[in-house]
Amino acid sequence: MIQFILRRLLQVIPVFLGTTLLVYFMVFALPGDPIRALFGDRPPSEAVIAQLRQQYNLDEPFWVQYGLFLKNLFTFNLGVDFTGQPIADTLARVFPVTAMLAIEALIIQGVFGIAFGLVAGLRKGGIFDSSVLVLSLVVIAIPTFVLGFALQLLIGVQLGWAKPTVGSNVTWGSLILPAVVLGMVSFAYVLRLTRASVIENMNADYVRTATAKGLARRQVVTTHVLRNSLIPVITYLGASLGALMGGAIVTEAIFNVPGVGQKLYQAILRSEGPTVVAIVSVLVLVFVLANLLVDLLYAWLDPRIRYEN
Amino acid sequence: MATSDVTIHETGTTADRPLLEIRDLAISFTTGSGEVQAVRNAHLTIMPGETVAIVGESGSGKSTTALAAIGLLPGNGRVAGGQILLDGEDISHASEKRMIELRGNIIGMVPQDPMSNLNPVWKIGDQVKETLKANGRPSGPDDVAKVLAQAGLPDAARRAKQYPHEFSGGMRQRALIAIGLSCQPRLLIADEPTSALDVTVQRQILDHLEKMTSELGTSVLLITHDLGLAAERADKVVVMYRGNVVEAGPSLELLQNPQHPYTQRLVASAPSLASRRIQVAKEHGVASNELLVPGEGVAAKPVMTEDVLQIQNLSKVFKLRAGFGKSTDFTAVDDVSFNVKRGTTTAIVGESGSGKSTVAQMVLNLLEPTSGKIIFDGVDTSALKPKEIFAFRRRVQPIFQDPYGSLDPMYNIYRTIEEPLRVHKIGDKASREKKVRELLDQVSLPQSTMQRYPNELSGGQRQRVAIARALALDPEVIICDEAVSALDVLVQAQVLNLLAELQSRLGLTYLFITHDLAVVRQIADHVCVMEKGKLVETGSTDEVFEAPQKDYTKALLNAIPGARLMLPPEVA
Numbered sequence: 001m002i003q004f005i006l007r008r009l010l011q012v013i014p015v016f017l018g019t020t021l022l023v024y025f026m027v028f029a030l031p032g033d034p035i036r037a038l039f040g041d042r043p044p045s046e047a048v049i050a051q052l053r054q055q056y057n058l059d060e061p062f063w064v065q066y067g068l069f070l071k072n073l074f075t076f077n078l079g080v081d082f083t084g085q086p087i088a089d090t091l092a093r094v095f096p097v098t099a100m101l102a103i104e105a106l107i108i109q110g111v112f113g114i115a116f117g118l119v120a121g122l123r124k125g126g127i128f129d130s131s132v133l134v135l136s137l138v139v140i141a142i143p144t145f146v147l148g149f150a151l152q153l154l155i156g157v158q159l160g161w162a163k164p165t166v167g168s169n170v171t172w173g174s175l176i177l178p179a180v181v182l183g184m185v186s187f188a189y190v191l192r193l194t195r196a197s198v199i200e201n202m203n204a205d206y207v208r209t210a211t212a213k214g215l216a217r218r219q220v221v222t223t224h225v226l227r228n229s230l231i232p233v234i235t236y237l238g239a240s241l242g243a244l245m246g247g248a249i250v251t252e253a254i255f256n257v258p259g260v261g262q263k264l265y266q267a268i269l270r271s272e273g274p275t276v277v278a279i280v281s282v283l284v285l286v287f288v289l290a291n292l293l294v295d296l297l298y299a300w301l302d303p304r305i306r307y308e309n
Numbered sequence: 310m311a312t313s314d315v316t317i318h319e320t321g322t323t324a325d326r327p328l329l330e331i332r333d334l335a336i337s338f339t340t341g342s343g344e345v346q347a348v349r350n351a352h353l354t355i356m357p358g359e360t361v362a363i364v365g366e367s368g369s370g371k372s373t374t375a376l377a378a379i380g381l382l383p384g385n386g387r388v389a390g391g392q393i394l395l396d397g398e399d400i401s402h403a404s405e406k407r408m409i410e411l412r413g414n415i416i417g418m419v420p421q422d423p424m425s426n427l428n429p430v431w432k433i434g435d436q437v438k439e440t441l442k443a444n445g446r447p448s449g450p451d452d453v454a455k456v457l458a459q460a461g462l463p464d465a466a467r468r469a470k471q472y473p474h475e476f477s478g479g480m481r482q483r484a485l486i487a488i489g490l491s492c493q494p495r496l497l498i499a500d501e502p503t504s505a506l507d508v509t510v511q512r513q514i515l516d517h518l519e520k521m522t523s524e525l526g527t528s529v530l531l532i533t534h535d536l537g538l539a540a541e542r543a544d545k546v547v548v549m550y551r552g553n554v555v556e557a558g559p560s561l562e563l564l565q566n567p568q569h570p571y572t573q574r575l576v577a578s579a580p581s582l583a584s585r586r587i588q589v590a591k592e593h594g595v596a597s598n599e600l601l602v603p604g605e606g607v608a609a610k611p612v613m614t615e616d617v618l619q620i621q622n623l624s625k626v627f628k629l630r631a632g633f634g635k636s637t638d639f640t641a642v643d644d645v646s647f648n649v650k651r652g653t654t655t656a657i658v659g660e661s662g663s664g665k666s667t668v669a670q671m672v673l674n675l676l677e678p679t680s681g682k683i684i685f686d687g688v689d690t691s692a693l694k695p696k697e698i699f700a701f702r703r704r705v706q707p708i709f710q711d712p713y714g715s716l717d718p719m720y721n722i723y724r725t726i727e728e729p730l731r732v733h734k735i736g737d738k739a740s741r742e743k744k745v746r747e748l749l750d751q752v753s754l755p756q757s758t759m760q761r762y763p764n765e766l767s768g769g770q771r772q773r774v775a776i777a778r779a780l781a782l783d784p785e786v787i788i789c790d791e792a793v794s795a796l797d798v799l800v801q802a803q804v805l806n807l808l809a810e811l812q813s814r815l816g817l818t819y820l821f822i823t824h825d826l827a828v829v830r831q832i833a834d835h836v837c838v839m840e841k842g843k844l845v846e847t848g849s850t851d852e853v854f855e856a857p858q859k860d861y862t863k864a865l866l867n868a869i870p871g872a873r874l875m876l877p878p879e880v881a
Contacts, residue, residue, distance in 0.1 A: 224428050
């Protein structure tokens with residue numbers, strides 16, 4: 001087991017190098033000069049530009065730039081961005097915010113999605129099941145930004161139950177509304193997946209055998225249906241973590257959350273290679289670790305899956 | 310019931326009162342197209358300590374009747390009429406609470422398929438423990454181990470900590486028997502408890518089940534499709550056909566003197582009871598039971614001596630991964646040699662894991678032998694070039710076990726049968742269609758079948774389609790890998806008859822892979838018995854069946870359900 005974890009962690013290295021290289025290249029290949037873009041209408045002297053270029057290694061060829069970036073990375077010197085702020089500080093500021101948002105969204109989609117899906121699956125064909133199915137379809141069909149603006153207007157502005165925007169003072173409470181919007185689509189998928197899985201397992205032979213043993217229905221559902229039904233759901237939840245981080249760009253923009261999404265968007269607009277790559281690198285790490293966790297959870301839920309040497 | 314003298318009578322002689330009595334039971338299912346009656350007027354009686362078997366083909370309502378007795382009808386099924394009396398109490402409409410009290414404690418169940426009836430994510434011990442716990446019995450690790458040990462599971466304390474996937478099929482079935490009997494129920498419902506297992510394992514399990522239930526004084530309701538098995542194990546047999554009980558009575562009596570036409574057909578075509586090879590009917594349209602003529606057997610066939618297939622010292626070694634690039638060798642087939650004469654049927658028998666299917670795959674050239682030769686019509690098949698392999702495939706065709714899995718659900722029957730012709734570029738569109746029509750005629754399917762899809766056909770019909778597809782290229786050799794194992798007995802008899810008829814008409818050679826010795830008896834001229842990759846015995850079918858040389862073959866023959874039952878020749 002430990003060997004499996006170690007091997008998976010070692011796999012992070014090529015994944016990490018590959019993604020950073022790719023992202024670095026894409027930023028490098030963006031048309032336009034990032035330094036000139038910084039100054040807008042009043043171009044600075046050529047000397048200033050040359051000095052800035054040298055400071056950010058922009059006059060070096062691509063491989064040298066990438067090599068310098070890696071060297072800095074492994075010496076924990078992420079450098080500064082175009083506004084002069086250390087990139088490490090920026091990361092330390094934005095990641096906790098997005099992490100809070102993602103965790104809230106994950107709880108909403110996980111807990112509520114599984115609970116609703118379980119009830120709907122057990123009462124297949126009933127009123128609850130039918131209405132939940134229709135509603136989840138509606139949620140899946142509406143784009144996040146429409147849902148975001150609609151809830152912002154309804155709950156934030158008209159009903160006044162929550163602050164319409166988050167701003168710089170981020171608290172768990174203030175993130176609930178954005179988290180609902182962020183987790184909504186995945187919530188609908190988790191619900192449907194759980195429901196389908198529960199229905200399938202309710203018809204499984206071993207569930208009938210469990211009933212034949214004389215177990216009460218509640219016991220049959222909790223020990224025999226739920227655990228087996230969670231296996232595909234957990235896989236989906238792990239994969240959706242990446243979508244949560246990525247989807248945060250839109251949600252953070254709507255609710256003015258000072259998180260990763262917002263920062264990444266700004267950095268891309270400014271062609272700020274080092275910042276973009278730094279943020280993406282952390283996202284890659286999160287994604288890889290989340291998937292490792294899913295694999296471990298998977299083995300715990302399903303003993304037929306054992307990671308051998 | 311209200312009068313006092315009746316009460317006195319009942320309490321005085323409980324042994325005289327049936328433990329389970331089913332009266333005029335009707336069960337219906339609500340489907341998309343309305344109510345469907347699955348069981349009508351079913352009646353049966355089980356006395357305490359008695360074993361009663363319900364026999365019937367799939368869809369006869371036998372399992373439905375048994376499930377109703379333990380209140381486990383599927384959601385769309387309901388008891389539409391009649392009574393299920395358990396020790397005098399009508400439980401046909403009992404509350405769920407009452408049923409939970411009864412299940413496990415009073416009525417136990419051993420389900421059909423050991424592979425799917427244990428929850429894969431819980432340890433065996435946990436699954437026994439929860440049964441004990443739910444029925445208010447001591448459920449410590451020792452109690453769990455005791456229950457498992459009683460069901461014949463060796464090293465029970467350690468095995469209780471394992472998961473179902475670490476158990477063989479037979480072991481799982483023992484665990485399920487342990488669960489079913491753990492609370493010493495008065496009635497045990499055993500729904501095809503061994504149909505998924507090898508014959509020798511089947512015999513051990515049934516012997517053990519019989520011993521346990523007779524020790525505990527448990528009544529058993531045995532559900533089976535195998536008349537031989539039912540007659541051997543049960544005191545009474547109830548025959549169900551299309552939802553009706555058509556006949557019931559003491560086992561031997563019913564077997565020797567079947568009254569109902571369906572029972573007569575069942576007795577006649579039960580493979581475990583048939584004792585002679587199928588002789589090909591001279592005329593068409595003869596009912597299947599008339600085809601089972603006792604007598605001459607193989608001798609009646611024209612004797613062919615040319616060996617179309619020669620298997621020489623064939624071996625197959627698989628590498629099993631054992632971590633860190635290491636591997637251990639697993640010898641699936643070990644130095645096997647035999648010849649197959651043209652126009653005859655050779656059967657390879659053995660249990661799962663004996664290597665018989667691996668041999669078939671190598672003969673089909675789907676798997677490369679590790680060593681040894683397969684000589685087909687004088688040519689070593691391992692030396693064939695791709696183009697020659699293509700031509701070889703035309704002459705050697707397979708029919709596989711699962712008629713559900715081996716036909717493409719997206720192809721209609723015409724396309725399925727026509728595909729090999731198209732692939733081998735034989736004829737034009739019109740002549741191919743003509744050929745497909747001929748093939749359907751040959752396998753006795755109506756030509757309207759062409760436009761239908763596999764899911765619209767029954768298992769027997771699908772296997773006929775698979776045979777038609779195999780015949781499309783006019784092959785010389787057909788490899789049947791458990792080709793009739795998934796079929797009900799009557800359908801099985803029909804398909805075996807069809808195969809025999811095609812053989813005599815087209816001069817086909819069959820290599821028949823099966824675990825079922827009863828089937829071998831009906832179809833094969835020669836038998837090869839395999840055990841753990843080795844060929845342990847070969848000979849003509851009559852030699853092997855009448856004078857088996859090896860202990861393993863004897864054990865296999867002994868394990869055929871009903872083998873020990875003696876029937877008057879006019880029945881068999």
